[in-house]
Amino acid sequence: MVHLRSRRRLALAVPVVLSLTASLGFLPAAASAAEHAGQAEAAAQSTQAPKLAYVVNTKADTRTIASVKKAIAAAGGSVVATYEKIGVIVVHSANPDFGKEIRAARGVQSAGATRTAPLTAAGTTDEGAAEILSAAQAARTAKASEAAGAGEPLEADQWDLRAIGADKAAEINPGSSKVTVAVIDTGVDDTHPDLAPNFSASQSANCVGGKADTSEGAWRPYTAEDYHGTHVAGEIAAARNGIGVAGVAPGVKVSGIKVSDPDNGLFYPESVVCAFVFAADHGVEITNNSYYVDPWLYNCMDDPDQRAIVDAVNRAQLYAQKKGTLHLASAGNSNHDLDSDAIVDDSSPDDSTPVERTIDPHECFDVPTQLPGVVTVSATGVQNLKSYYSSYGKGVVDVAAPGGDRLYQIPDTPSKNGRILSTMPNNQYGFLQGTSMASPHAAGVAALLKSKYPHAGPAELQALLKAQANNPGCPASYDQDGDGTQDAVCEGGKRLNGFYGAGIVDALRAVK
Secondary structure: OOOOOOOOOOOOOOOOOOOOOOOOOOOOOOOOHHHHHHHHHHHHHHOOOOOEEEEEEEOOOHHHHHHHHHHHHHOOEEEEEEEOOOOEEEEEEOOOOHHHHHHOOOOEEEEEEOOOOOOOOOOOOOOOOOEEOOHHHHHHHHHHHHHHOOOOOOHHHOHHHHHOOHHHHHHHOOOOOOOEEEEEEOOOOOOOOOOHHHEOHHHOEEOHHHOOEOOOOOOOOOOOOOOHHHHHHHHHHOOOOOOOOOOOOOOOEEEEEEOEOOOOOOEOHHHHHHHHHHHHHOOOOEEEEOOOOOOOOOEEOOOHHHHHHHHHHHHHHHHHHHOOOEEEEEOOOOOOEOOOOOEEEOOOOOOOOOOOEEEOOOOEEOOOOOOOOOEEEEEEOOOOOEOOOOOEOOOOOOEEEEOOOOOOOOOOOOOOOOOEEEEEOOOEEEEEOOHHHHHHHHHHHHHHHHHHOOOOOHHHHHHHHHHOOEOOOOOOOOOOOOOOOOOOOOOEOOOOEOOOEOOEOOHHHHHO
C-alpha cells in the first residue's frame, strides 16, 4: 500500500456504539479590551509556531456551527472545511492549546488534533513491496491463459478469481454499470487500459486536506510509487476487454477518491471524512477502504484527540450509510487477534515518534474498520486458509477473501506467485498481498450483489454478502511454519469464526 508501512487494516467490524458527549465549557459572553489585546499578541506569536490540523465536532445545525466557528477564531484557529450535515469542522491552528481551549467551548461535542507532526513537516502497508510482472512472466502467463481458454491474457496467474468463482460469475453477470465502487486510497490511474472502460470520473476526487478537488485528473496517484489504489481498483473492476487482467466485477464502475498525503503517504482523518461525504453525495454504492486512518493504528476513547478522530470519521461513514453506501475495510496485516484483551501497538503515532503501548481492542478502535456497519475483511491464500499475516477475531471479522500468501500457500500458476496480480500505474501489472487485497475482492462481490439486488440498502447488502459466503470452519491446526506452535488461534464454528467471519466470499453464488 502506500509507502509500505505495517498498517493494513487492523480493526474489525465490532458494532461499537460511539456516543460522544458534549463538553460543558462556556465561552465568555464578551471579552475586555485587555483580553482582546492579549489575544492579538498570542495570535501574532502563533503565526511563528507550527500548525496542526484538528477536527471539531458539533451538533449538526447552522446555529451551533456558527457559534463554534466564532470560538474557533477566538482560540486561534482557521476553518479549512465545514461539513454542516454531520457537524464536523476541519481546522488549522498554531495555538498549542487550541485543542484544550476549543473542547471547553459551548456546542463542541469533541475536538482534537488529527496528527502529531506539524503541517509544515514533510498506507497503507502490505506484506512487502510490489513485484512488477516481468515481460517473461507475462509471456508465459499469456500462453498458459490461451491454452486454458481464459478470457484475459494474464488471467492464468489470477488464482484468486478462480478461488471465489469470479471467472464463472462473469459469464453469468459481470455486474451493472449502474453500480460504482469508490476506492478511497492513494489515487487511481484511470488512464490504464484495464481501468479506463469502467472508470467514473464524475464520482472521483482528491480529498487530501479535507476539501474535495474534482478537477481533471486530481484523483490520480502522485507518482508510480503510489500504486496501491490502482492495484485495488483493478481487483474490483478491471474490464474483460482482452487486455491484461480481469476484476471480480468487470462490468461495474470504479472511481478513485485520493486521501494520501503527498509528503508522507499517510491517510489523515480530515481527508477520510471528506472522502466518505463525497462518496455519499455523489451516489457511490460501495466504498473500499484498504487502509487505517493515521496517525494512530488504534484510537483510544480515553484520549481526547483520538476520541475526536473516531467521532469525526464515524459521523462521515454513518452519513454515507444513511444515503445508501456500504463500506468494506481490510482487517490488518499484523496477525492480531482483534477479540483479545490486549494488543501491543508499537507503531503509533506513525507521523512522528511511535511509543509502545498496550491497548484493549474493545476500547481502542482501528478506524474505519471497527466502526459500526463497516464490513471487515480478513485475507486468505490459494488453499482457502487464513493468510499468515492477516489479523482476525471472532465477532470482528465479517467475511474473508483472497489477499494472497507468498510463504505458505503457493498456487500452481505460471508465475507460481501466491500474491494477487492486478493493475499498476503507467499501464503495468504487479503482484501484492495483504488484507488490502482481500477487501476489494469482497467489495467486488458486494458490487455483484448490488447489481442483482439494486434496491438493497447497506444492511441488507451486508447480510447478502455473509449469506453467500462459504465457511471452511476453523482449521484443526494453524502451525504454518511447522515449529510446533500455533501461529494463531481460531475460535468459533462453521457458521461464524474468528478467521473467516461468516465465510469466504463467493462471486458465483452471488450472481446465481
